[in-house]
Amino acid sequence: MKDSKITKKKSSKIDATKKLAEKIKQQALKNQQSTTTTTTTASTSSTTITPIEVNPDEELKFKSFSELKLVPELLESIQSMKFTKPTPIQSEAIPHALEGHDIIGLAQTGSGKTAAFAIPILQALWEAQSPYFALVLAPTRELAFQIKETFDALGSTMGLRSVCIVGGMDMMDQARDLMRKPHVIVATPGRIMDHLETTKGFKLKDLKYLVMDEADRLLDMDFGPALDRILKVIPTKRTTYLFSATMTNKIEKLQRASLHNPVRVAVSSKYQTADNLVQSMMLVHDGYKNTILIHLLSEYEGKLIIVFTRTVAHAQRTALLCRILGFNAVPLHGQLSQAQRLGSLNKFKSRSANILIATDVAARGLDIPSVDVVINYDIPTDSKAYIHRVGRTARAGRSGKSISLITQYDLEMYLRIESVLGKKLPKEDMPPKEVLDALHPNVDRATAEAIRQTKELHEKRGKRRNRDDADREER
Numbered sequence: 001m002k003d004s005k006i007t008k009k010k011s012s013k014i015d016a017t018k019k020l021a022e023k024i025k026q027q028a029l030k031n032q033q034s035t036t037t038t039t040t041t042a043s044t045s046s047t048t049i050t051p052i053e054v055n056p057d058e059e060l061k062f063k064s065f066s067e068l069k070l071v072p073e074l075l076e077s078i079q080s081m082k083f084t085k086p087t088p089i090q091s092e093a094i095p096h097a098l099e100g101h102d103i104i105g106l107a108q109t110g111s112g113k114t115a116a117f118a119i120p121i122l123q124a125l126w127e128a129q130s131p132y133f134a135l136v137l138a139p140t141r142e143l144a145f146q147i148k149e150t151f152d153a154l155g156s157t158m159g160l161r162s163v164c165i166v167g168g169m170d171m172m173d174q175a176r177d178l179m180r181k182p183h184v185i186v187a188t189p190g191r192i193m194d195h196l197e198t199t200k201g202f203k204l205k206d207l208k209y210l211v212m213d214e215a216d217r218l219l220d221m222d223f224g225p226a227l228d229r230i231l232k233v234i235p236t237k238r239t240t241y242l243f244s245a246t247m248t249n250k251i252e253k254l255q256r257a258s259l260h261n262p263v264r265v266a267v268s269s270k271y272q273t274a275d276n277l278v279q280s281m282m283l284v285h286d287g288y289k290n291t292i293l294i295h296l297l298s299e300y301e302g303k304l305i306i307v308f309t310r311t312v313a314h315a316q317r318t319a320l321l322c323r324i325l326g327f328n329a330v331p332l333h334g335q336l337s338q339a340q341r342l343g344s345l346n347k348f349k350s351r352s353a354n355i356l357i358a359t360d361v362a363a364r365g366l367d368i369p370s371v372d373v374v375i376n377y378d379i380p381t382d383s384k385a386y387i388h389r390v391g392r393t394a395r396a397g398r399s400g401k402s403i404s405l406i407t408q409y410d411l412e413m414y415l416r417i418e419s420v421l422g423k424k425l426p427k428e429d430m431p432p433k434e435v436l437d438a439l440h441p442n443v444d445r446a447t448a449e450a451i452r453q454t455k456e457l458h459e460k461r462g463k464r465r466n467r468d469d470a471d472r473e474e475r
């Protein structure tokens with residue numbers, strides 16, 4: 001009896017062990033299967049990237065746009081925009097894009113990259129004539145408006161409907177514009193995502209083209225979550241163009257995730273400033289910065305000048321200082337309303353104000369072709385921003401000048417910029433001492449006044465905000 005009990009116990013133990021072994025085997029098989037599937041998926045979705053390095057001095061792939069088989073309407077607007085020959089990025093990217101390839105374009109703004117992606121899209125749109133055909137994502141509102149302008153100019157002869165959907169503008173107006181079934185939507189990621197989630201009847205399920213312009217910046221600026229959500233609601237079968245000034249790890253990830261056999265076109269090396277740009281620096285004492293700035297502005301009287309500052313407060317105060325002293329200056333920074341930002345930009349573009357005092361919101365992407373001088377009132381805190389700032393001048397073959405004011409506090413950062421540029425910038429001559437001495441007291445007084453006015457403005461804004469809050473609470 002006792003023996004049989006022991007045997008039973010033993011056999012149930014063996015059963016349990018067998019069961020466990022079977023379970024482990026099944027689990028192992030399952031794991032193996034799933035690894036095989038992942039490997040297979042990875043290998044089917046892995047893309048071959050054809051890299052092309054474009055040397056701007058090399059011969060262009062095509063010499064005139066008429067060599068491409070573009071529809072006559074598109075050719076007509078290219079001609080009326082006076083694009084006689086392609087830029088290097090256009091020469092390499094457009095033929096591949098017309099063949100239907102995805103494109104990774106490594107090129108700075110000013111290289112003609114907007115037309116490089118707009119021309120193939122418009123050519124395809126001519127044949128398809130379908131709404132919600134292309135979505136172009138840009139990191140800043142100004143850049144988005146500028147891209148829309150290029151599309152409108154190139155599509156003017158073919159009845160193109162385009163919209164610009166960015167933050168800071170009325171959602172209802174935008175929803176109405178989207179309901180008009182535009183062909184091309186240029187947008188900042190957050191706002192277009194809002195519409196995809198809340199605007200009834202607006203879907204991008206038939207989208208054919210996605211462009212991510214300044215993709216490095218899009219990813220830098222924490223647009224990641226919005227981008228991911230957009231990528232989920234648009235078709236995976238589409239053409240994608242990814243343009244970026246720099247190739248970062250994040251871009252590499254992005255290109256693997258969503259591109260199909262792309263051609264990578266890189267124009268010139270990462271950090272380069274245009275040859276026709278004359279750059280210089282001035283070593284100035286911090287207390288004399290405003291005086292030197294005012295001196296430079298009068299030296300370059302009548303020229304189109306962008307003055308870059310590091311902070312909103314500096315931009316606001318310096319714009320006021322310039323105006324107090326009779327200069328025609330407008331501010332551009334992130335704390336202005338969208339209407340004010342566009343207002344400043346339009347005044348500058350139309351030359352009704354010849355000085356734009358801006359933070360880095362204006363450093364990238366903005367194409368104001370006739371800027372003559374860039375002054376770095378504050379030097380930027382990273383060298384990439386320097387390249388972008390000075391890239392606002394000397395565009396599309398024109399010449400330009402940049403001057404950076406370097407104080408005793410900026411030396412370390414300045415040396416870093418020099419090492420990225422791979423050259424020393426020549427020192428600008430200081431104005432004669434008697435000129436500075438005569439100017440300085442007036443500038444000092446005007447600076448004090450500008451500070452007082454800035455404070456007043458802040459207080460007013462603060463009061464208004466408090467009142468608005470109180471209103472909201474009452475309601």
Ligand code: AMP
Nearest residue numbers: 083085086087109110111112113114396
């Ligand atoms: P982007 O890099 O797109 O900001 O363009 C910079 C500037 O170059 C814009 O003012 C364009 O109008 C101009 N541009 C673009 N393509 C050409 C071309 N093929 N010929 C002359 N100018 C061009």
